[in-house]
Amino acid sequence: MHSPSTEHVRRLNEHLDIHFDRSWFDEMEARIQKNGPWDDRTKFELAYEAEQASLVRSFDELLCLAHIPQLKPLPHQIETAKKVLHQMRGRAILADEVGLGKTIEAGLVIKEYLVRGLVRKVLILVPASLVLQWVRELNQKFGIPAVAQKKEYMWKTCDIIVASIDTAKRDPHRDIVLGEEYDMLVVDEAHKLKNKKTSNYKFVLELRKKYCMLLTATPVQNDLGELYNLITLLKPGQLGGQGQFAANFVVGKRLPKNEDKLQEELAKVMIRNRRSDGEMEFTKRVVKNIPLTLSPDERALYDGVCNFVRGRYEESRGDLGSMLSLVTLQREVCSSRDAVFVTLVNLFKKTAEDSPLRPKIWELVELIRNVKSNTKAEKTLELIRAIGDKTIVFTEYRASQEYLLAFLKERNITAVPYRGGMNRGKKDWMMDLFRNRAQVMVATEAGGEGINLQFCHHIINFDLPWNPMRVEQRIGRVHRLGQTEDVHIFNLSTVGTIEEHILSLLHEKINMFEMVIGGLDTILERFEKQTSLESSLFKMWAEAKSDEDIRRQLDRLGDSFRHIREEVEQERKERARLGAILNAVGQSVPPEAEVNP
Amino acid sequence: MNARQVQKFVMRYLEATDCHIVEKHPAYVTVKLSPEADKRLTNRSYYWSFVERTGAPPETMTFTFVFDPDKLKAEAEAKQRQSEAKSRQSAASPQASQLLGPSGQPIAGDSILSRYFGITPAPLGTGRIPREEVTFGSKRLLQLFDVVKAEGRHVQLFEEPSAADRRSAESSGYVSYLMVNVKIELACDMKRDELHSFGVDLSTGELHESFIETVAGKKLTPRLPPRVYIARPAVSLTRARTIVEQHVEKLLKRYDHSWAAAAHERLMDELSRVDGYYEDAVKAAGDEVRREVEKQWNKRREEIDWQYRPKIRVSVINGGLFHLKRP
Numbered sequence: 057m058h059s060p061s062t063e064h065v066r067r068l069n070e071h072l073d074i075h076f077d078r079s080w081f082d083e084m085e086a087r088i089q090k091n092g093p094w095d096d097r098t099k100f101e102l103a104y105e106a107e108q109a110s111l112v113r114s115f116d117e118l119l120c121l122a123h124i125p126q127l128k129p130l131p132h133q134i135e136t137a138k139k140v141l142h143q144m145r146g147r148a149i150l151a152d153e154v155g156l157g158k159t160i161e162a163g164l165v166i167k168e169y170l171v172r173g174l175v176r177k178v179l180i181l182v183p184a185s186l187v188l189q190w191v192r193e194l195n196q197k198f199g200i201p202a203v204a205q206k207k208e209y210m211w212k213t214c215d216i217i218v219a220s221i222d223t224a225k226r227d228p229h230r231d232i233v234l235g236e237e238y239d240m241l242v243v244d245e246a247h248k249l250k251n252k253k254t255s256n257y258k259f260v261l262e263l264r265k266k267y268c269m270l271l272t273a274t275p276v277q278n279d280l281g282e283l284y285n286l287i288t289l290l291k292p293g294q295l296g297g298q299g300q301f302a303a304n305f306v307v308g309k310r311l312p313k314n315e316d317k318l319q320e321e322l323a324k325v326m327i328r329n330r331r332s333d334g335e336m337e338f339t340k341r342v343v344k345n346i347p348l349t350l351s352p353d354e355r356a357l358y359d360g361v362c363n364f365v366r367g368r369y370e371e372s373r374g375d376l377g378s379m380l381s382l383v384t385l386q387r388e389v390c391s392s393r394d395a396v397f398v399t400l401v402n403l404f405k406k407t408a409e410d411s412p413l414r415p416k417i418w419e420l421v422e423l424i425r426n427v428k429s430n431t432k433a434e435k436t437l438e439l440i441r442a443i444g445d446k447t448i449v450f451t452e453y454r455a456s457q458e459y460l461l462a463f464l465k466e467r468n469i470t471a472v473p474y475r476g477g478m479n480r481g482k483k484d485w486m487m488d489l490f491r492n493r494a495q496v497m498v499a500t501e502a503g504g505e506g507i508n509l510q511f512c513h514h515i516i517n518f519d520l521p522w523n524p525m526r527v528e529q530r531i532g533r534v535h536r537l538g539q540t541e542d543v544h545i546f547n548l549s550t551v552g553t554i555e556e557h558i559l560s561l562l563h564e565k566i567n568m569f570e571m572v573i574g575g576l577d578t579i580l581e582r583f584e585k586q587t588s589l590e591s592s593l594f595k596m597w598a599e600a601k602s603d604e605d606i607r608r609q610l611d612r613l614g615d616s617f618r619h620i621r622e623e624v625e626q627e628r629k630e631r632a633r634l635g636a637i638l639n640a641v642g643q644s645v646p647p648e649a650e651v652n653p
Numbered sequence: 654m655n656a657r658q659v660q661k662f663v664m665r666y667l668e669a670t671d672c673h674i675v676e677k678h679p680a681y682v683t684v685k686l687s688p689e690a691d692k693r694l695t696n697r698s699y700y701w702s703f704v705e706r707t708g709a710p711p712e713t714m715t716f717t718f719v720f721d722p723d724k725l726k727a728e729a730e731a732k733q734r735q736s737e738a739k740s741r742q743s744a745a746s747p748q749a750s751q752l753l754g755p756s757g758q759p760i761a762g763d764s765i766l767s768r769y770f771g772i773t774p775a776p777l778g779t780g781r782i783p784r785e786e787v788t789f790g791s792k793r794l795l796q797l798f799d800v801v802k803a804e805g806r807h808v809q810l811f812e813e814p815s816a817a818d819r820r821s822a823e824s825s826g827y828v829s830y831l832m833v834n835v836k837i838e839l840a841c842d843m844k845r846d847e848l849h850s851f852g853v854d855l856s857t858g859e860l861h862e863s864f865i866e867t868v869a870g871k872k873l874t875p876r877l878p879p880r881v882y883i884a885r886p887a888v889s890l891t892r893a894r895t896i897v898e899q900h901v902e903k904l905l906k907r908y909d910h911s912w913a914a915a916a917h918e919r920l921m922d923e924l925s926r927v928d929g930y931y932e933d934a935v936k937a938a939g940d941e942v943r944r945e946v947e948k949q950w951n952k953r954r955e956e957i958d959w960q961y962r963p964k965i966r967v968s969v970i971n972g973g974l975f976h977l978k979r980p
Contacts, residue, residue: 066902071917072910073964074902080806080833080969081894087807088890088974094875098669099805100971104834104850104865105662106798107970109654109789111836112846115912123790145842145919146960172844199792237959264952266960267842291923292953293930298937 120167137164146267151275151328158271163198175239182244184220225259238265246270250282340542351429360423361389369598383594390555391519393427395453446512448497471496513541522590565614654789660720680721686713693800717784808973810873826979829855831893833972841916841963853893855886913963920961927953
């Protein structure tokens, strides 16, 4: 925006000026006066060649692709970048569905502007947990020298900075950031800016920016006003003033009118690519439940732990608050003796020395010592050998994971670990090893970003989480777009244990494994309004008088789940009309266009 | 720039800065940097200030720059196939054959796990020479671009007299030119560049185009050759600047500037959209926030101007005095 003092301006026509930069001549004058120093001829020629090579020869060709040979963007991503650059003129809402590569699209646009010399200073505001991931992607995939904001001075010294909005809007950063002029502002997870009364919204509104991209997979969550607010950040007046907007486009909170016109206006500022839908395109899930009978020594341990847990539960008169470790114990005993051992030892350490509990705990530890067989691990090994292909084994417990790794290693099966606590680099390394060298991955974590394992289509659930969301996450790592094979899921469950009931709830009552449940998170949120599913399950188990009792209770849980699910589906249908408008903005992307890591 | 052009570019820089080429391969080069190149490329200002203050002998870094990763990979694979074929022939006895895992890959003493748990150290790679891919768009090449752009801005060069000239009794006649390499940037919310090389004859003020090509084949030296007389230029630097600027202006006048007209129209459109929004907003605002809203309005108008206003920037990327033999 500012012009240097050595600039000489000449008017070319009514709306075009030529700005001559004369600084080179001033320096030349000085060198002639002092007769040098003169630069080297080769460097002089190379400088000319360098300028020639980085010359922007036309207004509208996409140059950045030549600069990122290692990245092969998908057709819809290139299409989107072009649209942002040439039609939306660098101000856009990127509203692709999750997993279609909004970051790649944003990266392409930033890179293009950098290459063209239209952008130097870039501010990227993202949730704190995504800062490093953004920096990494921009560095590695795009060769964009982005840095994570750590120190106050960096706002001024670093041209391309990634920061969390919560940091940026706080003192002492706030005034510095608001004092800068950003050639490009990017806000990820921009739906967090839907409310114009929040400090985040006001902060972003105050920022000075030339180009701007807002990234969100859910531009509208509850009502149309949210979309209006987002667009006002980007291009105030695009949908008219507040009053005009309400009069022209809104009937009810979720009910638009003049849909064609609204769609047309939206298409000017928003791009929404979505999967060419939906659930039909997924390959099949083939579920096999494998009932296992515990060996006598394992059975003895299981019964011992059950009695112990029930005893404690009755003593505490149903107070669930203090029962957390008991819940854990009850679940771990279904996984492996190693898992239950770690918790028992910790419990032992925490118990007072004179407590009557101590000998009881010790008895259980003795029982563990007697366990010689491991029915589940043997079965897992058998399955892995029979599969003879990449297999991912999920367990809830770190101890079980380590046990399994050692167990498989002794039997000459290459397996790599994967867990939440690993840093990004290690996670990537483990994924690489699994892809290229190891047959098996033993994972404790399924959530989190960037774990795409479409090259594998066998899952063994060594034990089951009690939370359906986590079950879905596990399967979702493998059974996603881009998976070309049917996915085989093996559920290990031990007969006559709590696990059997959990499996029956998840499989038969909720029908968790065979289909993708839309809006599972919403369903669960409502389902768990009072207490979490986990604690109601535990309570049910601890209080049940008989197996029959449990089964009845499970039926009731399953019924209410189904009920909520129907309710949610109904609402989704209502919302579909609004969704259809959003979806008309952009193209649908064939399923093979899933973004690979 | 393709891989070959990048390679040529980098090699010319390395040679110009007296770097020591350790190994040269069609796809890569291993080079021990000269102190000059090391200072520019390795970002070790602390180390260099230490060397300078203590007078310790400097130890420069060695790099392997890979220009054609695909070629190198293909070569390595071919080599591996060859050696595999060889080992298959020699390993006829069953003990020597590799143990295969269930999915067919060899089990190499479980090195993945042992490495993960830190039992056996990872095998040392190719020594401690950092290996880098230098392709178009890579950080290293961009850095090199910046280095040469900063260090190749002003030159003074003399054409070397031929042997015949040297023998002749008369001193050769020389003409001085000011070479000015100009970048023209036509920018609105999008942008396009042009590069021009002008040479201004400093005795007549005549301007030549594509001057860099005129000079390209000539033998040039930074030192004044013996028995060469350079006349004092009749045209001053300021005058030469005016000649160049006027020429550029004339050049640009002839261009089709519909791009600027279109950008100007967009600018007006955008301004009226923002104005429409804020006129309403200001009316609706209470007294206490009105000033705030007006400030915001102003800010948005500035941003739009910044984004769309078409303009042409003309800057000199480099140039210098060229004293050439009279043709």
